[in-house]
Amino acid sequence: RVEMLLYPNLRTDEYGGPMENRVRFLHETLEAVKKRFSKSFIVELCVAGEQPNGYVGGAKGYTLEDTIEFAKCIEDVADILQLRECDMTKSHPTGFTFQKGEHETIRYSQAIKAAGCKILTEPVGGFQDPEEINAYIKEGKCDMIGMARAFMCDPEYGKKLYEGRGEDITPCLKCNKCHGVILPEPNPWTSVCSVNPLMGLGHKIHRLVEQSAEPKKVAVIGGGPAGMRAAIYAAQRGHDVTLYEKSGQLGGQLFHSDYFPFKWPIKNFKNWLIYELGKSGAKVVMNTAPTRQMIVAGGYDVVLA
Numbered sequence: 001r002v003e004m005l006l007y008p009n010l011r012t013d014e015y016g017g018p019m020e021n022r023v024r025f026l027h028e029t030l031e032a033v034k035k036r037f038s039k040s041f042i043v044e045l046c047v048a049g050e051q052p053n054g055y056v057g058g059a060k061g062y063t064l065e066d067t068i069e070f071a072k073c074i075e076d077v078a079d080i081l082q083l084r085e086c087d088m089t090k091s092h093p094t095g096f097t098f099q100k101g102e103h104e105t106i107r108y109s110q111a112i113k114a115a116g117c118k119i120l121t122e123p124v125g126g127f128q129d130p131e132e133i134n135a136y137i138k139e140g141k142c143d144m145i146g147m148a149r150a151f152m153c154d155p156e157y158g159k160k161l162y163e164g165r166g167e168d169i170t171p172c173l174k175c176n177k178c179h180g181v182i183l184p185e186p187n188p189w190t191s192v193c194s195v196n197p198l199m200g201l202g203h204k205i206h207r208l209v210e211q212s213a214e215p216k217k218v219a220v221i222g223g224g225p226a227g228m229r230a231a232i233y234a235a236q237r238g239h240d241v242t243l244y245e246k247s248g249q250l251g252g253q254l255f256h257s258d259y260f261p262f263k264w265p266i267k268n269f270k271n272w273l274i275y276e277l278g279k280s281g282a283k284v285v286m287n288t289a290p291t292r293q294m295i296v297a298g299g300y301d302v303v304l305a
Contacts, residue, residue, distance in 0.1 A: 006019075006022070006047070006051070006062040006066050006067065006070055007022075007051075007060060007061075007062060008022075008060055008062075009022060019066065019069045019070055019073055020073055023070060023073045023074055026074065027073065027074055027077055030043055030074065030077035030078055031077050033077075034077055042079050042080065043077065043078045043079050043080070044078070044079065044080040044081075044082055044122070045074065045078050045080070045081055045082065046082040046084060047067060047070070047081065047082070047083065047084065048067075048083075048084050048085060048086045048091075049064055049067055049083045049084070049085070049086070049104070049105060049107070049108030050062065050063050050064045050066075050067060050086060050108070051086045052086065053086070064108060064111055067108065067112070068111060068112055068115045068117065071112050071115075071117045071119050072115070072117055074119070075117055075118045075119040078119060079119065079120060080119065080120045080121075080122050080143075080144070081112070081119045081120070081121055081122065082122045082123075082124055082146055083105045083108045083109055083112075083121060083122065083123045083124065084105065084124055084125060085104055085105060085125055090104065090125065091124070091125050092125070092126075092149075092174075092176055092179070093125055093126040093174060094174045094175065094176060094265075095173075095174055095262045095263055095264050095265045095266070096262050098126060099261075099264065100129065100132070100264065101132065103123060103125060103126065103127065104125075105123035105124060105125050106123050106136060106141050106142060108121075108123065109121040109122075109123045109141055109142040109143075110141050110142075113140065113141070113142070120143040120144065121142045121143050121144075122142065122143065122144045122145065122146045123136075123142050123145060123146070124145070124146035124147070124148075126174060127145045127146070127147050127150065128147065128149070128150040128169070128171070128172050130161055130166040130169065131166070133145045148178075149172050149174070149176075149178055150169075150172060152172075152178045152191075152193050152196065152199060153170050153171070153172045153173075153178075153193050153194075153195045153196045154169050154170035154195075154196065155196070155202075157169055167275070168276065170195050170196065170269075170272070171195070171265065171268040171269045171272050172195065172265065173194050173195055173265045173266060173269055174265045175194050175265075177191075177192050177193060177194055178191050178192070178193050178199070179191070180192075195269060197229075211237060212237070212239070215238045215239050215240060216239050216240070216301040216302050217239070217240045217242075217298070217299060217300050217301050217302070218231075218234045218239045218240065218241045218242070218300065218301065218302045218303075218304065219241075219242050219243075219244065219290065219295055219298060219300040219302070219303045219304070220234070220241060220242070220243040220244070220282075220303075220304045220305075221244050221290060221303065221304065221305035222243075222244070222245065222246075222252065222305065223243055223244075223245030223247075223249075223250040223251070223252065223284070223286075224251065224252020224253060224254070225251070225252055225253075225254055225269075225270070225273060226252075227243060227245075227252070227304070228243070228250060228273040228274070228276075228277045229273065230304050231243040231277055231280065231282040231304075232273070232276050232277055232280045232282070234282070234304075235280040235281045235282040236280060239302075241280075241281075241282035241283065242282065242283040242284075242285060242298070242300075243277070243282055243283070243284050243285065244285050244288050244289070244290045245284070245285070245286050245287075245288070246287070246288060246289035247286075247287065248286055248287050250273075250274050250277070250284075250286075251270045251273075251274065254266055254267075254269070254270040255270075257270055
């Protein structure tokens with residue numbers, strides 16, 4: 001992170017005053033890095049596209065024009081400029097703070113490229129949709145996109161794209177639970193994911209849940225998010241799955257996302273679950289609350305409720 005270099009300072013030597021001087025120390029440092037590790041060594045810098053409200057300590061802010069000037073000063077010694085929003089809320093957007101396609105960092109990237117800067121631009125913040133990302137790059141609005149949460153909620157993001165299965169990528173709720181929870185000592189920092197139950201368990205899940213040696217007949221009671229996810233996982237493992245939903249719609253308590261615009265990430269996830277359930281091979285029986293007699297008559301080996 002190099003924002004502090006963009007703020008005006010009170011120095012009167014060669015490291016103060018105009019932008020060229022303020023970034024001199026960084027430029028000298030990166031020159032040394034390139035000399036030591038060769039020019040092929042990739043250097044990536046992270047900066048907010050603009051900081052209009054200043055910074056902690058009362059420092060005067062900087063503009064997008066300042067960032068463009070900064071990019072021109074360091075493009076001969078840096079390769080990638082990662083562009084972030086100016087505060088934590090915007091940098092890690094949720095359904096409350098932005099709508100799909102409203103990426104301010106794309107505007108920063110476009111301005112830098114329009115100014116003729118050679119450095120590669122990498123906007124970050126709330127990106128996940130492959131088609132949207134592809135369009136930004138194809139239209140020349142940026143050179144690449146930076147993502148973190150996208151790979152936390154679906155570690156196979158890249159694999160699915162490579163296989164032409166972009167529609168199977170697990171949607172991110174943008175809930176920011178992956179930022180972790182800091183508990184009192186001696187408890188460790190813990191990170192979880194609302195849509196990836198294997199987050200933090202991937203290295204030991206094979207010891208926690210043994211895979212059946214042979215397919216079983218499985219009944220899943222309830223078509224909410226837990227029921228649909230369970231049915232999808234069971235079907236993917238080769239089991240004969242039937243899901244029963246007592247109402248005429250799938251989604252359970254996620255139905256509220258259809259009525260509140262700021263819950264659009266949850267709506268995306270609900271619709272994705274319904275889509276994945278439909279292609280999983282699991283049988284879905286609607287408007288049915290199965291009785292004990294029905295379950296016994298069905299000959300199920302396992303019932304998930």
